[in-house]
Amino acid sequence: MNDRSALPDLASRAVGGAVVHANDELFAERENLIKPAAPAYQPYTFGHKGQVYDGWETRRRREPGHDFALIRLGLPGIVRRLVVDTAFFTGNYPPEVSVQGAAVDGYPSPAELLDADWVELLPASPVRGDTENSFDVDTALRCTHLKLCMHPDGGIARLRARGEPVADPRWARGEFDLAALEHGGHVTGCSNMFYSSPSNLLAPGRAAVMGEGWETARRRDDGNDWVEVGLAAAGVLTAAELDTSHFVGNAPGWATLSGVDGRVADPADPAAWREILPRTRLQPDTRHRFRLHSGAEFTHVRLDVHPDGGMARLRLHGTATADGHADLVRRWSAAVPPEYARAVLLDCGVPADTAAELAAASGPDADTALAAAFR
Numbered sequence: 001m002n003d004r005s006a007l008p009d010l011a012s013r014a015v016g017g018a019v020v021h022a023n024d025e026l027f028a029e030r031e032n033l034i035k036p037a038a039p040a041y042q043p044y045t046f047g048h049k050g051q052v053y054d055g056w057e058t059r060r061r062r063e064p065g066h067d068f069a070l071i072r073l074g075l076p077g078i079v080r081r082l083v084v085d086t087a088f089f090t091g092n093y094p095p096e097v098s099v100q101g102a103a104v105d106g107y108p109s110p111a112e113l114l115d116a117d118w119v120e121l122l123p124a125s126p127v128r129g130d131t132e133n134s135f136d137v138d139t140a141l142r143c144t145h146l147k148l149c150m151h152p153d154g155g156i157a158r159l160r161a162r163g164e165p166v167a168d169p170r171w172a173r174g175e176f177d178l179a180a181l182e183h184g185g186h187v188t189g190c191s192n193m194f195y196s197s198p199s200n201l202l203a204p205g206r207a208a209v210m211g212e213g214w215e216t217a218r219r220r221d222d223g224n225d226w227v228e229v230g231l232a233a234a235g236v237l238t239a240a241e242l243d244t245s246h247f248v249g250n251a252p253g254w255a256t257l258s259g260v261d262g263r264v265a266d267p268a269d270p271a272a273w274r275e276i277l278p279r280t281r282l283q284p285d286t287r288h289r290f291r292l293h294s295g296a297e298f299t300h301v302r303l304d305v306h307p308d309g310g311m312a313r314l315r316l317h318g319t320a321t322a323d324g325h326a327d328l329v330r331r332w333s334a335a336v337p338p339e340y341a342r343a344v345l346l347d348c349g350v351p352a353d354t355a356a357e358l359a360a361a362s363g364p365d366a367d368t369a370l371a372a373a374f375r
Contacts, residue, residue, distance in 0.1 A: 007164065011161040017073055018072045019056075033071070054088070057156075066150060071146040077165035078335055080162055081160075081161075084097050085160070094150035097125060099120075099148055117337070142335035167332060169328060176317065183232035189228035191225045192308070193216070196213065201313055206312070210250075213311055216309065227302070234324030235297065235324050240292055241289050243312045244309075252308065252310075255280055256279045261299055276298075358373060
């Protein structure tokens with residue numbers, strides 16, 4: 001799953017994103033930017049401010065400057081691709097856009113965000129109207145917020161920030177969902193994604209409708225569909241949740257779970273996988289919970305659905321191994337600025353001098369000490 005277009009949208013409202021501020025939204029509201037649904041348009045639909053647009057649109061500027069919106073990511077992480085969708089904006093799209101990212105801990109106000117240390121993710125770049133304008137991003141920064149700028153003004157239907165979520169070590173310890181997107185779980189393979197992305201399985205919260213889950217096409221052979229998940233950290237699983245909510249006439253009949261420890265075996269070798277949950281009957285529109293007792297350590301889990309169908313969510317609860325937790329902390333520390341790391345360590349109760357030292361240090365010994373601070 002190396003296709004950047006298949007990565008989850010870190011900004012989507014469906015995963016908790018929000019547009020917290022815009023300097024102007026006279027014609028169309030900023031919140032439209034991160035709707036999970038594709039933009040829509042109905043001609044000759046006028047409100048008291050003009051044609052109704054399913055996007056964010058500002059007034060025509062009559063002075064120097066540019067318009068901007070501040071987005072809080074639902075899934076903080078590393079942005080790999082930005083999609084600036086100007087669907088249905090034909091004579092009123094911005095000639096250029098730019099995007100900056102920032103790492104800010106806590107719950108900053110819009111005024112505080114304006115003073116954040118913004119890092120350029122996308123320099124001012126030309127865009128076309130009524131087009132999904134895609135830009136690959138080369139950054140190592142774990143962003144919590146984005147700043148979308150239109151030069152000078154205009155309308156944008158949607159912003160997609162596709163990337164890799166990076167777990168906050170404060171919440172990925174003890175027993176937690178090792179498959180969750182917010183902790184760094186990710187899809188590594190899938191047999192079929194005809195109707196929807198398998199990443200939906202790992203999204204936060206409950207699915208509100210069937211379209212927020214993963215659904216395959218109808219099989220007409222003797223095989224079955226499957227999805228493979230890379231866990232946020234190597235760990236021992238204690239419980240699984242297979243949720244078929246909203247799938248009434250198209251839920252799988254049965255499911256199995258298997259796992260492999262990629263540190264000692266090759267996930268590409270079918271013989272390396274071992275059973276976690278035997279073939280088990282599923283009910284439509286049901287949240288199934290299963291206790292797991294294998295005690296084995298896994299880095300990858302495969303869900304097989306028999307023969308096909310849809311599932312709303314997959315949860316794999318467990319505890320990270322010591323080295324798995326250390327890897328998780330290492331990924332986080334490599335992607336955040338030292339001052340951000342220091343603030344998080346202080347929030348964990350680490351003394352100020354030690355927090356500053358750990359945030360600035362590097363190397364294997366520093367990684368070990370940092371991981372110990374989050375255990």
